[in-house]
Amino acid sequence: MAEREVDRSISQTVKAQLALRDQILSGSLRPGERISELQAVETTGASRTPVRMALVRLEEEGLLEAIPSGGFMVKAFSERDISDSIELRGTLEGLAARFAAERGVSARELEPLKECLAAIDELLRQVPISIEAFSSYVTLNARFHAVLTELSRSPPLIRQIDRASALPFASPSGFVMAQSALPEAQQILIIGQEHHRVVIDAIENREGARAEAIMREHARLAVRNLRLALRNRTHLDLLPALALIKTATD
Amino acid sequence: MAEREVDRSISQTVKAQLALRDQILSGSLRPGERISELQAVETTGASRTPVRMALVRLEEEGLLEAIPSGGFMVKAFSERDISDSIELRGTLEGLAARFAAERGVSARELEPLKECLAAIDELLRQVPISIEAFSSYVTLNARFHAVLTELSRSPPLIRQIDRASALPFASPSGFVMAQSALPEAQQILIIGQEHHRVVIDAIENREGARAEAIMREHARLAVRNLRLALRNRTHLDLLPALALIKTATD
DNA sequence: TGTATGCGTTATGTATACAATAGCGAAGGG
DNA sequence: CCCTTCGCTATTGTATACATAACGCATACA
Numbered sequence: 001m002a003e004r005e006v007d008r009s010i011s012q013t014v015k016a017q018l019a020l021r022d023q024i025l026s027g028s029l030r031p032g033e034r035i036s037e038l039q040a041v042e043t044t045g046a047s048r049t050p051v052r053m054a055l056v057r058l059e060e061e062g063l064l065e066a067i068p069s070g071g072f073m074v075k076a077f078s079e080r081d082i083s084d085s086i087e088l089r090g091t092l093e094g095l096a097a098r099f100a101a102e103r104g105v106s107a108r109e110l111e112p113l114k115e116c117l118a119a120i121d122e123l124l125r126q127v128p129i130s131i132e133a134f135s136s137y138v139t140l141n142a143r144f145h146a147v148l149t150e151l152s153r154s155p156p157l158i159r160q161i162d163r164a165s166a167l168p169f170a171s172p173s174g175f176v177m178a179q180s181a182l183p184e185a186q187q188i189l190i191i192g193q194e195h196h197r198v199v200i201d202a203i204e205n206r207e208g209a210r211a212e213a214i215m216r217e218h219a220r221l222a223v224r225n226l227r228l229a230l231r232n233r234t235h236l237d238l239l240p241a242l243a244l245i246k247t248a249t250d
Numbered sequence: 251m252a253e254r255e256v257d258r259s260i261s262q263t264v265k266a267q268l269a270l271r272d273q274i275l276s277g278s279l280r281p282g283e284r285i286s287e288l289q290a291v292e293t294t295g296a297s298r299t300p301v302r303m304a305l306v307r308l309e310e311e312g313l314l315e316a317i318p319s320g321g322f323m324v325k326a327f328s329e330r331d332i333s334d335s336i337e338l339r340g341t342l343e344g345l346a347a348r349f350a351a352e353r354g355v356s357a358r359e360l361e362p363l364k365e366c367l368a369a370i371d372e373l374l375r376q377v378p379i380s381i382e383a384f385s386s387y388v389t390l391n392a393r394f395h396a397v398l399t400e401l402s403r404s405p406p407l408i409r410q411i412d413r414a415s416a417l418p419f420a421s422p423s424g425f426v427m428a429q430s431a432l433p434e435a436q437q438i439l440i441i442g443q444e445h446h447r448v449v450i451d452a453i454e455n456r457e458g459a460r461a462e463a464i465m466r467e468h469a470r471l472a473v474r475n476l477r478l479a480l481r482n483r484t485h486l487d488l489l490p491a492l493a494l495i496k497t498a499t500d
Numbered sequence: 501t502g503t504a505t506g507c508g509t510t511a512t513g514t515a516t517a518c519a520a521t522a523g524c525g526a527a528g529g530g
Numbered sequence: 531c532c533c534t535t536c537g538c539t540a541t542t543g544t545a546t547a548c549a550t551a552a553c554g555c556a557t558a559c560a
Contacts, residue, residue: 011513011514012513012514012515013513013514036540036541036542037541037542038540038541038542046514046515047514047515047516048514048515048516048542049299049302049513049514049515049516050513050514050515052303052542052543053302053303053306056303056306056307056310057306057310060307060310062406062409069521069522069523069542070521070522070541070542070543071541071542080404081404081405081406084349084404084405084406084407085406087345088342088345088404088406088407088410091341091342091345092338092341095337095338095341099334154330154331154334154338155331155334156312156331156334156335156338156417156420157334157338159312160338160410160413160414163410163413164410167406261543261544262543262544262545263543263544286511286512287511287512288510288511288512296544296545297544297545297546298512298544298545298546299543299544299545299546300543300544300545302512302513319512319551319552319553320511320512320513320551320552321511321512
């Protein structure tokens with residue numbers, strides 16, 4: 001071992017994966033750009049083996065694309081890709097809600113969901129909402145969606161939803177942030193909260209079809225709003241999707 | 251390099267991945283069993299680096315599970331996992347069919363689908379169907395589903411469907427094989443063919459909701475039949491899922 | 501006899517050396 | 531002047547050596 005600095009607190013592979021993901025999402029690496037292993041070794045501080053493992057995982061995650069002749073490049077997404085990904089996740093979450101409703105959920109298990117709901121209600125009482133409250137909203141909303149997914153009790157479905165959320169713009173936090181750029185943001189959050197309320201009610205009453213339908217509607221609303229947000233490209237700095245959008249699409 | 255025999259025709263990583271997948275699906279490696287890298291090196295003929303890459307990919311594919319203390323084990327699936335995976339794929343294919351219908355598909359693009367349909371019709375004319383014809387059916391059916399998926403023109407969705415089909419029992423071929431174990435197999439194939447006919451018609455007439463509904467029904471039928479097939483465990487040798495089912499489930 | 505601790509072995513995580521290929525540039529011929 | 535070909539360089543693919551951590555066994559003490 002040479003004079004390489006080694007951080008032994010976490011696995012080198014995980015360290016490299018986090019560092020590379022960060023570079024991609026922050027825009028240091030541009031869409032379409034080839035990722036050089038050597039360069040990744042320098043920027044992440046890990047050696048080539050863990051870097052390669054990280055690259056494979058990021059490819060599976062959907063952030064990278066394998067180049068046929070070898071190596072990887074940062075994947076580029078069209079606006080259509082992004083809205084499809086959101087609708088896709090909505091469809092999956094709809095299935096999760098239906099499973100939860102049909103298979104039955106005890107009052108005890110529904111508790112965390114209701115807590116999220118109440119906490120968000122509290123936040124939305126502020127008009128206009130503060131930056132800090134909005135930030136809490138993002139966290140609570142992500143938690144709501146995660147808990148709902150878990151309630152499906154279906155490991156294959158949970159796994160698939162996690163993968164569908166790996167892309168930043170398709171994650172619950174991602175598109176909420178995008179929506180925040182719109183002037184009618186507050187109204188949008190309130191409508192979203194109504195969806196949350198309905199899905200809980202549908203699950204409680206074991207109405208699978210209704211639970212599924214509302215989650216899909218929830219996603220369709222998100223798609224419409226994301227489209228609008230991408231039109232007004234005002235203060236979109238918040239939007240982590242931006243770093244991944246194909247240049248010169250449309 | 252020692253006296254190791256190296257096959258230079260394909261990448262060592264791919265070779266190892268194929269070999270390991272084969273071992274898993276053939277049952278050489280049992281569910282829950284830990285995979286030793288050293289052993290994998292011996293059985294695949296590749297060295298540790300490509301073997302590790304293959305293991306990471308197989309984990310992402312869903313065939314392996316990472317062990318917290320290090321290494322990988324063969325993933326075990328419950329019967330519920332299997333039926334959920336099929337329903338999941340049906341839901342995704344439903345979305346694909348809806349996208350195809352809503353976005354519009356030219357007569358030219360629909361041609362391959364109709365060819366599959368006609369070819370399957372031809373096969374089903376035999377009563378009872380021969381083994382060779384059944385084998386052709388499996389291939390044609392897989393092709394039908396693959397083409398339909400492509401018609402969605404949605405790369406994120408296509409990607410997700412591919413991943414949902416990675417598990418052998420969730421692939422179109424897998425569950426058709428399972429159904430073949432049932433006494434009413436011929437009747438089931440005929441009903442499935444009706445679904446195929448309806449989805450084409452719905453896409454042609456741009457009826458998104460109908461196209462989606464029929465694909466979901468198609469999957470639900472498959473789930474019911476798979477459940478039945480797993481009850482009569484007669485000649486289930488055909489079923490590649492069997493190697494992955496948890497021992498002592500139910 | 502049972503439990504705990506320490507040592508040894510084995511397997512995984514990491515680093516690096518080596519091999520091969522693809523891409524690019526320069527030079528020569530048509 | 532353009533096209534083709536040869537060779538070099540840079541980057542990826544592969545192999546293996548080394549470091550480290552976990553598991554198991556044995557032994558000793560309670």
